[in-house]
Amino acid sequence: METPRAIVHFDLDAFYCSVELLRHPELKEKPLVVGGRAEQRGVVAAASYKAREYGIHSAMSMYRAQQLCRELVILPMQRNHYQMYSRIIMGILQSAAPKIEPVSIDEAYLDFTPTVHEWHDVLERVKDIQLRIRRDLGLPNSVGIATNKMVAKIASDFNKPNGFTVVEPGRETEFLAPLAVSKIPGIGPKMTQRLQTLGIERVKDLAQVPVEDLTQQFGKWGRGMAEWARGIDNRPVESVREAKSMSQERTFSRDVHDPEELDAWLDRMSTELGTQLRKEGLMAFTIQIKIRYPDFTTFTRQMTLGSATAEPAMIRHSARILLGRIWEPGTPVRLLGVGCRNFTNGVGQLNLPGLQ
Amino acid sequence: MQFTLEKSALQTGVQKIIKVSPTRSTMPILNHILFTIENGRLYLRTSDIEITYVLEVDLLNGEDGSVAIPARLLQEITNELPETELKFSVDEKQRISLETTVGTYKIQGRPGDEFPETPELADASTFKLPADLLERMVDKTLFAVGRDELKPALMGVLFEINKADIRAVATDGHRLVRFTNKAFTNSGDPAKVIIPTKFLQLLQNLLPMEDQVEFSISNDHVKVETKGAKVYTRVIDEHYPDYTAVIPSGNDKTFVSNTSEMVNTARRVSIFSNRTTHQLAFKLHPGYLEVYTEDPENSTSAKEEVLVEYDGEEMTIGYNSLYVRDLLRNIETEKVVFKLSSAVGPGIILPEKQREKEDLLMLLMPIRLNA
Numbered sequence: 001m002e003t004p005r006a007i008v009h010f011d012l013d014a015f016y017c018s019v020e021l022l023r024h025p026e027l028k029e030k031p032l033v034v035g036g037r038a039e040q041r042g043v044v045a046a047a048s049y050k051a052r053e054y055g056i057h058s059a060m061s062m063y064r065a066q067q068l069c070r071e072l073v074i075l076p077m078q079r080n081h082y083q084m085y086s087r088i089i090m091g092i093l094q095s096a097a098p099k100i101e102p103v104s105i106d107e108a109y110l111d112f113t114p115t116v117h118e119w120h121d122v123l124e125r126v127k128d129i130q131l132r133i134r135r136d137l138g139l140p141n142s143v144g145i146a147t148n149k150m151v152a153k154i155a156s157d158f159n160k161p162n163g164f165t166v167v168e169p170g171r172e173t174e175f176l177a178p179l180a181v182s183k184i185p186g187i188g189p190k191m192t193q194r195l196q197t198l199g200i201e202r203v204k205d206l207a208q209v210p211v212e213d214l215t216q217q218f219g220k221w222g223r224g225m226a227e228w229a230r231g232i233d234n235r236p237v238e239s240v241r242e243a244k245s246m247s248q249e250r251t252f253s254r255d256v257h258d259p260e261e262l263d264a265w266l267d268r269m270s271t272e273l274g275t276q277l278r279k280e281g282l283m284a285f286t287i288q289i290k291i292r293y294p295d296f297t298t299f300t301r302q303m304t305l306g307s308a309t310a311e312p313a314m315i316r317h318s319a320r321i322l323l324g325r326i327w328e329p330g331t332p333v334r335l336l337g338v339g340c341r342n343f344t345n346g347v348g349q350l351n352l353p354g355l356q
Numbered sequence: 357m358q359f360t361l362e363k364s365a366l367q368t369g370v371q372k373i374i375k376v377s378p379t380r381s382t383m384p385i386l387n388h389i390l391f392t393i394e395n396g397r398l399y400l401r402t403s404d405i406e407i408t409y410v411l412e413v414d415l416l417n418g419e420d421g422s423v424a425i426p427a428r429l430l431q432e433i434t435n436e437l438p439e440t441e442l443k444f445s446v447d448e449k450q451r452i453s454l455e456t457t458v459g460t461y462k463i464q465g466r467p468g469d470e471f472p473e474t475p476e477l478a479d480a481s482t483f484k485l486p487a488d489l490l491e492r493m494v495d496k497t498l499f500a501v502g503r504d505e506l507k508p509a510l511m512g513v514l515f516e517i518n519k520a521d522i523r524a525v526a527t528d529g530h531r532l533v534r535f536t537n538k539a540f541t542n543s544g545d546p547a548k549v550i551i552p553t554k555f556l557q558l559l560q561n562l563l564p565m566e567d568q569v570e571f572s573i574s575n576d577h578v579k580v581e582t583k584g585a586k587v588y589t590r591v592i593d594e595h596y597p598d599y600t601a602v603i604p605s606g607n608d609k610t611f612v613s614n615t616s617e618m619v620n621t622a623r624r625v626s627i628f629s630n631r632t633t634h635q636l637a638f639k640l641h642p643g644y645l646e647v648y649t650e651d652p653e654n655s656t657s658a659k660e661e662v663l664v665e666y667d668g669e670e671m672t673i674g675y676n677s678l679y680v681r682d683l684l685r686n687i688e689t690e691k692v693v694f695k696l697s698s699a700v701g702p703g704i705i706l707p708e709k710q711r712e713k714e715d716l717l718m719l720l721m722p723i724r725l726n727a
Binding site: 114355 | 507527529531597599602633635652655676700701702721722723
């Protein structure tokens with residue numbers, strides 16, 4: 001038999017609120033939400049566990065949240081702050097696991113398969129990470145450990161906050177059986193309703209429906225659901241994000257023909273691009289530029305580097321070379337852009353797996 | 357308080373211990389050297405709180421007492437003075453008068469008791485270590501320590517003192533060195549400690565002077581004592597990662613090459629590599645290795661071939677040339693052994709033959725090459 005994969009879903013509990021509590025520890029016992037003000041038609045972006053006791057949840061209108069709880073403490077979003085913590089945590093995860101796929105600011109999948117001799121070895125490793133982030137950074141988090149992404153994700157949600165849920169290899173269907181079908185990511189409220197009309201409420205009900213019937217009813221979704229219900233999910237943890245690009249471009253208020261001015265723009269856009277890349281924890285292999293002339297003809301040129309970069313100087317250098325290839329000095333330019341794609345997350349230099 | 361000593365004795369002493377005193381500190385007392393005379397013997401002391409250095413300096417005569425003297429001033433004047441006797445007189449307000457054959461100098465000192473105490477090593481385990489062994493352990497590992505303050509445990513060398521061997525480990529997360537000496541025996545308890553980089557750099561300057569050093573480890577401090585000198589450091593109180601789990605066992609793509617040829621090739625080719633990434637590519641063929649680099653930014657590239665003993669399949673792997681050179685510099689044998697697994701897995705680098713009773717192992721992580 002193939003050795004089972006060791007996949008972890010890592011999820012920070014009420015992340016924005018947890019970060020705010022680090023800044024305002026005195027609010028610990030208070031129902032707390034982060035989000036926009038009610039007067040400005042704001043919504044709840046995150047609710048602390050105390051606030052959830054009142055039935056408040058994210059995406060609820062702030063007006064409604066205030067109705068539910070009179071002494072609700074509302075803090076405005078401090079996105080930079082949350083991003084900073086997120087970067088630190090993703091850095092910790094990255095150095096701890098051989099492969100990490102960040103899903104959002106507060107969530108990531110980790111794949112420990114290549115570095116564990118026995119499947120159960122992963123448990124200690126994850127316990128360490130969880131403790132480190134909870135104790136050293138003061139941020140509660142929940143983890144699900146399983147043999148694939150879907151089960152790991154459901155497991156991490158199983159016992160929040162500070163959850164540590166393990167679904168051992170071979171136990172996937174047993175774990176999923178009693179759960180409501182809506183627990184499966186990918187089965188939304190609409191689908192849940194449709195399944196309900198067919199008498200399918202729990203995952204075990206879904207698992208009993210023959211694959212053919214589901215495919216007939218729901219097309220390719222049916223096949224997917226049949227697999228999910230049986231605890232099967234072969235998606236790899238992907239550290240390289242694909243088919244994405246980032247760019248900076250400027251349409252000038254008047255056409256620019258001065259090489260120095262264009263160069264200054266390249267410089268500025270490269271710096272912005274570098275900052276953006278670092279914010280996302282990405283490096284790019286391919287740098288491209290775009291140029292549009294007053295008659296709206298547009299050209300792009302690109303160059304692929306030997307190793308990925310997030311370095312503004314490197315981006316600028318490449319962009320200059322590219323500009324030299326398509327721009328005749330003195331020709332007026334209407335728009336200039338610098339972009340990059342072909343990303344790899346983290347650095348080109350790889351880390352020793354599991355060294356943390 | 358009065359005392360007299362030879363200029364050269366003081367100058368040598370100051371040069372050694374001033375390395376500890378911080379150039380900028382929020383505690384002005386730390387910019388001083390503490391002079392203490394006890395039972396007719398003179399001890400100089402510097403400290404940056406983390407590290408404390410105590411050095412005995414020959415005294416011609418003097419009475420017991422203590423005073424703290426500004427370190428840089430003392431260093432500058434001892435460097436400029438001709439060979440002479442130095443007579444220090446200190447009044448009750450720590451005003452110091454330094455009399456020499458060429459002139460008299462006035463310095464404002466500070467009370468000796470303002471200076472931080474030397475650390476107490478409670479329940480320390482102490483053992484003797486040949487100075488050249490300690491020096492070798494530091495030399496072999498120090499270059500690989502981490503500098504990332506988010507990973508404090510890696511900002512020092514892990515020393516593991518076992519019953520029948522002693523081991524030093526350093527890693528920055530990209531490369532790792534493990535050095536073991538098996539000639540060492542220890543009758544005391546095994547101990548593990550992470551020793552900060554700065555302290556080990558200091559030891560490198562201090563060490564060759566003695567055959568034996570006394571090494572003491574307590575919960576929070578390490579002391580290294582040689583004749584006339586004691587150096588203390590606070591240890592890095594962190595959990596060192598389990599490095600044993602990182603060392604791969606299944607690396608089956610082994611190639612052997614001449615060490616100095618590899619060093620020379622790596623040095624030449626890396627001149628043409630990108631200044632930011634320092635990236636080199638190794639393309640392994642049966643019988644030879646292509647080392648090449650390309651820097652589109654400056655439109656430079658380079659390629660060399662080195663003969664290697666290898667009969668496996670072709671593979672290409674990227675490395676940071678600075679790391680490659682560091683690791684190769686650590687190899688003393690004529691030939692070097694690389695054991696690789698894949699383009700993204702850790703490579704093992706070993707000397708062709710280990711020294712007697714010694715084991716040196718290095719790991720290097722690749723750079724991900726663009727496919």
